[in-house]
Amino acid sequence: MNSSSVAIITFLLLFIKCSSRPLYPLPSNDEKTKMPLQTFRPFNVAHRGSNGELPEETGPSYLRAIEEGTDFIETDILASKDGVLMCHHDVILDDTTDVLDHKEFLDRKRTYEVERANMTGLFIFDFTLEELKTLRAKQRYSFRDQQYNGKFPIITFEEYIQIAVNASRVVGIYPEIKSPVLMNQHVKWPKGKRFEDVFVEILKKYGYKGSYRSKEWLKKPCFIQSFAPSSLLHIHNKTDLPKIFLIDDVDVRTQDTNQTYQEITSDHYFNFIKEYVVGIGPWKDTIVPVKDNYIQKPTDLIARAHAHNLQVHPYTFRNENQFLHFNFCEDPYMEYDYWINTMEVDGLFTDFTGSLHRYQEWTSPRSAEERDANRLLQKISSMIVKFEFPIRT
Numbered sequence: 001m002n003s004s005s006v007a008i009i010t011f012l013l014l015f016i017k018c019s020s021r022p023l024y025p026l027p028s029n030d031e032k033t034k035m036p037l038q039t040f041r042p043f044n045v046a047h048r049g050s051n052g053e054l055p056e057e058t059g060p061s062y063l064r065a066i067e068e069g070t071d072f073i074e075t076d077i078l079a080s081k082d083g084v085l086m087c088h089h090d091v092i093l094d095d096t097t098d099v100l101d102h103k104e105f106l107d108r109k110r111t112y113e114v115e116r117a118n119m120t121g122l123f124i125f126d127f128t129l130e131e132l133k134t135l136r137a138k139q140r141y142s143f144r145d146q147q148y149n150g151k152f153p154i155i156t157f158e159e160y161i162q163i164a165v166n167a168s169r170v171v172g173i174y175p176e177i178k179s180p181v182l183m184n185q186h187v188k189w190p191k192g193k194r195f196e197d198v199f200v201e202i203l204k205k206y207g208y209k210g211s212y213r214s215k216e217w218l219k220k221p222c223f224i225q226s227f228a229p230s231s232l233l234h235i236h237n238k239t240d241l242p243k244i245f246l247i248d249d250v251d252v253r254t255q256d257t258n259q260t261y262q263e264i265t266s267d268h269y270f271n272f273i274k275e276y277v278v279g280i281g282p283w284k285d286t287i288v289p290v291k292d293n294y295i296q297k298p299t300d301l302i303a304r305a306h307a308h309n310l311q312v313h314p315y316t317f318r319n320e321n322q323f324l325h326f327n328f329c330e331d332p333y334m335e336y337d338y339w340i341n342t343m344e345v346d347g348l349f350t351d352f353t354g355s356l357h358r359y360q361e362w363t364s365p366r367s368a369e370e371r372d373a374n375r376l377l378q379k380i381s382s383m384i385v386k387f388e389f390p391i392r393t
């Protein structure tokens with residue numbers, strides 16, 4: 001080997017040595033030096049926080065999800081009577097808060113038409129922010145940990161955003177414009193605004209902007225999701241943040257445009273909606289139908305969505321036996337393997353963000369990105385060595 005090739009190899013080896021240190025800095029609150037969002041494997045979306053462990057959509061549920069390695073914390077946005085945007089999934093408070101223990105509120109029970117059916121209960125938009133703050137969240141499912149019931153308050157959209165912004169690494173948000181038809185019917189919005197306008201204003205207030213994977217987006221990643229196509233169209237030119245069109249069960253019509261599942265999953269519709277959204281969020285059992293609790297032959301939904309350059313983020317992955325189809329042998333990792341490696345989805349909504357994170361770290365570790373870069377350099381360096389030998393001999 002001549003001295004110049006030694007110098008090249010020495011330089012490469014030094015470079016390899018240096019680059020084997022983490023490419024990202026240690027956790028820090030400084031936006032510029034925070035560990036970035038991973039973008040090399042499907043997104044881990046913490047559905048209502050780590051709600052398999054803690055009451056859904058509460059501060060501790062989101063903090064736990066961040067601690068467990070989620071990429072995005074997910075939430076549903078509804079509104080209080082006084083027009084404050086709140087994180088809450090159900091339009092009624094009965095099943096996930098202690099409202100029925102509050103005698104002072106029991107006369108608020110109402111029946112309203114919600115998505116073409118009558119629903120009875122205590123509706124979130126009949127309560128002011130101050131009243132909502134006196135309630136405490138509780139677990140929805142009796143088979144999940146009940147010890148945190150009655151401990152944590154409902155949070156506002158702004159409090160939720162602050163939790164993400166406060167995290168020591170970049171954590172994305174994934175808020176849903178929930179039940180917009182109902183919110184626009186029952187809540188008075190200022191100066192002729194709509195629920196969707198106020199929703200976008202709050203995101204702007206906290207600096208959320210930019211198209212998918214743009215520099216601004218990577219600093220504060222956000223997907224806006226909705227089941228209502230007219231809400232996604234309405235905000236189209238109010239924010240360039242990426243939007244996800246949620247798709248309900250095969251027999252449910254859209255709440256705003258009264259379209260069928262068949263209509264909104266047609267190639268014709270994908271061709272239209274792809275101007276407004278970067279992806280779809282279907283219920284997983286509509287992508288791969290289920291019979292007698294066994295998954296059947298997959299539909300072509302993912303292939304067709306991908307052909308239209310639409311991402312697919314199905315919902316909802318849950319560890320418990322009652323949610324796992326028999327093909328997966330009661331093993332949530334088998335289910336993740338199937339959806340990530342066979343179905344090739346781009347993101348997953350999960351109630352157990354920690355499980356998905358461990359699965360992904362074992363099968364596709366974050367350090368692999370960096371290892372791949374090192375392998376490439378080593379290959380180049382070995383090629384130079386091979387190339388130099390014949391010259392010398």
Ligand SMILES: *[C@@H]1O[C@H](CO)[C@@H](O)[C@H](O)[C@H]1NC(C)=O
Nearest residue numbers: 111112113115116117118119
């Ligand atoms: C809801 O209840 C009202 C009053 O009973 C009735 O007039 C209306 O048709 C019901 N709506 C639906 C969708 O069932």
Ligand SMILES: *[C@@H]1O[C@H](CO)[C@@H](O)[C@H](O)[C@H]1NC(C)=O
Nearest residue numbers: 159160161162163164166167
């Ligand atoms: C953000 O972090 C600061 C400093 O640790 C803390 O005082 C504040 O309560 C946090 N806010 C939220 C919403 O988590």
Ligand SMILES: *[C@@H]1O[C@H](CO)[C@@H](O)[C@H](O)[C@H]1NC(C)=O
Nearest residue numbers: 232233234235236237238239
């Ligand atoms: C947004 O789009 C609507 C119709 O699609 C149009 O009337 C309006 O002027 C647009 N606004 C901006 C700011 O581009």
Ligand SMILES: *[C@@H]1O[C@H](CO)[C@@H](O)[C@H](O)[C@H]1NC(C)=O
Nearest residue numbers: 115116253255257258259260
């Ligand atoms: C939705 O469409 C169906 C089928 O065309 C129709 O029967 C139904 O009345 C429509 N509902 C509404 C609320 O427009």
